[in-house]
Amino acid sequence: MEETISLKENYEIVKKRIWLILSITIIAALISALVSLFVLTPIYQSSTQILVNNSESEISGFDINDIRTNTELISTYSVIIKSPAILDIVIEELELNRSSGVLSSQINVKPENNSQVVSIIVQDANPTLAAEIANTIARVFKTEIVALMNVDNVSVLAEATVSEKPSPIKPNPTLNIAIAIVVGLMSGVGLSFLLEYLDNTVKTEQDVEKLLELPVLGSISQIKEQEENAFVSSQQNQPVGSVTIES
Known part of the structure; x- marks a missing residue:
């Protein structure tokens, strides 16, 4: 109860x-x-894909060990892509007015379901610039990884493009x-x-x-003004000496 x-x-x-x-x-x-x-700045996203494959100097053919090795290298490549060694070159080529740390915060490197494909995702207030940054990062990384790790096993799988009417990913x-x-x-x-x-x-x-912890024995109800006026009017219209009994 x-x-x-x-x-x-x-x-x-x-x-x-x-x-x-x-x-x-x-x-x-x-x-x-x-x-x-009207207040928050729209942010657009663009992405490009790179493929970590066999070195061109190796004999072509399917080798499960090569695939496993390339897959393990992706975690290392993800760190290198966001490092100043790559981003400083990108900033210089595109003449960006930002530091490598700021640019790194705009980039997300994502392996695709444990495959040899890696997506480089860039977010920026300018959709065209976002695509340019993603494509430049992929191209610079493909070139610089040869000198950094003495391997040539990276190729650009798909370049970033800008649609005619790009839609921001945030705010929603x-x-x-x-x-x-x-x-x-x-x-x-x-x-x-x-x-x-x-x-x-x-x-x-x-x-x-x-409040008082006592039972209420009675209460005085509030009489509305209209009811009071009607009561007074009825009393004034009654003959003198008459008594009205209300049940």
């Missing part, structure tokens, strides 16, 4: 402050939409608005319960019983 009463009280609290909850939710959604559409306005709605609802409900907890005024018979 106590659980039923508690759920009912919670419902009444939410119902009483429903406009506060809705207002906070709507404001949060509007702020999220404005920030996502729909996702941001959905998150803002959830956060707004949670904040509104939490604020409603906080205000109810801080409100120590006595409003109902139940409040009196909880």
